[in-house]
Amino acid sequence: MAAEQTTAIVIRAIEFSETSLVVTLLTREFGQVAALAKGARRPKSSFEGALDLLAVCRVVLIRKSSDALDLLTEAKLQRRFRGAEKSLERLYAGYYIAEMLRLLTDNHDPHPGLYDLTLDALGQIDGSGNTALALLGFDTAALRLLGHAPSTRQCVDCGQVVRGARRVAFAPIAGGVVCETCRSRQHSILNVHAATIEHLERLLAPHTRIPVQVPSAVYREMRGLVSRYIQAILGLKPRMQSFLPARMEPVE
Numbered sequence: 195m196a197a198e199q200t201t202a203i204v205i206r207a208i209e210f211s212e213t214s215l216v217v218t219l220l221t222r223e224f225g226q227v228a229a230l231a232k233g234a235r236r237p238k239s240s241f242e243g244a245l246d247l248l249a250v251c252r253v254v255l256i257r258k259s260s261d262a263l264d265l266l267t268e269a270k271l272q273r274r275f276r277g278a279e280k281s282l283e284r285l286y287a288g289y290y291i292a293e294m295l296r297l298l299t300d301n302h303d304p305h306p307g308l309y310d311l312t313l314d315a316l317g318q319i320d321g322s323g324n325t326a327l328a329l330l331g332f333d334t335a336a337l338r339l340l341g342h343a344p345s346t347r348q349c350v351d352c353g354q355v356v357r358g359a360r361r362v363a364f365a366p367i368a369g370g371v372v373c374e375t376c377r378s379r380q381h382s383i384l385n386v387h388a389a390t391i392e393h394l395e396r397l398l399a400p401h402t403r404i405p406v407q408v409p410s411a412v413y414r415e416m417r418g419l420v421s422r423y424i425q426a427i428l429g430l431k432p433r434m435q436s437f438l439p440a441r442m443e444p445v446e
């Protein structure tokens with residue numbers, strides 16, 4: 195049981211006893227990790243401030259082999275999440291990111307790209323970036339990095355290229371666009387503007403960086419489509435999805 199070092203983002207902290215916390219971390223090297231932080235609730239603990247939600251810290255973990263919790267022996271704060279000091283919209287955006295990371299990643303399944311993406315998104319959200327666009331960029335890039343990118347060109351049923359129409363049918367459960375011939379076989383369809391799918395395809399491209407750019411007229415439909423698609427992938431609606439910005443223009 196060797197001690198290992200990594201950087202981590204705190205995505206949940208639950209009181210465990212009078213003096214301890216159980217924290218869920220997204221680590222860069224080991225993926226999601228649940229760890230016991232003994233003494234973290236004591237005043238002047240050595241973890242001070244490092245285990246707040248969405249804090250980024252340098253940690254030392256003692257990994258346990260079985261299903262037992264890992265042991266967090268050190269956490270040094272590198273960056274505090276300051277969304278709460280800015281606006282409710284920015285605070286909720288942070289909560290949304292934490293929930294999405296818990297839902298989308300598994301224990302001990304590392305995705306360094308997703309970790310780096312999260313740092314970029316948090317930097318926009320608790321800085322002066324556009325929250326709505328930061329979250330849309332986070333969602334689409336996370337889907338791509340985790341191998342869940344929807345099909346934006348070929349019909350998910352027959353494989354033919356879908357083109358030509360002003361409106362396009364998107365089937366969240368089937369995983370992307372469907373052609374005119376196949377759409378009647380789908381259970382739930384979103385009928386969206388072709389421009390929404392074009393911009394979605396651009397956001398899903400590997401070189402796309404946060405902050406992404408999307409026309410204001412496209413944002414609302416794209417946000418709805420991405421949220422419904424995420425529900426289909428997860429088989430549930432993330433709790434914080436209801437708090438996502440409905441409009442692109444910031445509410446401060």
Ligand SMILES: [Zn+2]
Binds near residue numbers: 349351352353373376
């Ligand atoms: Zn088809």
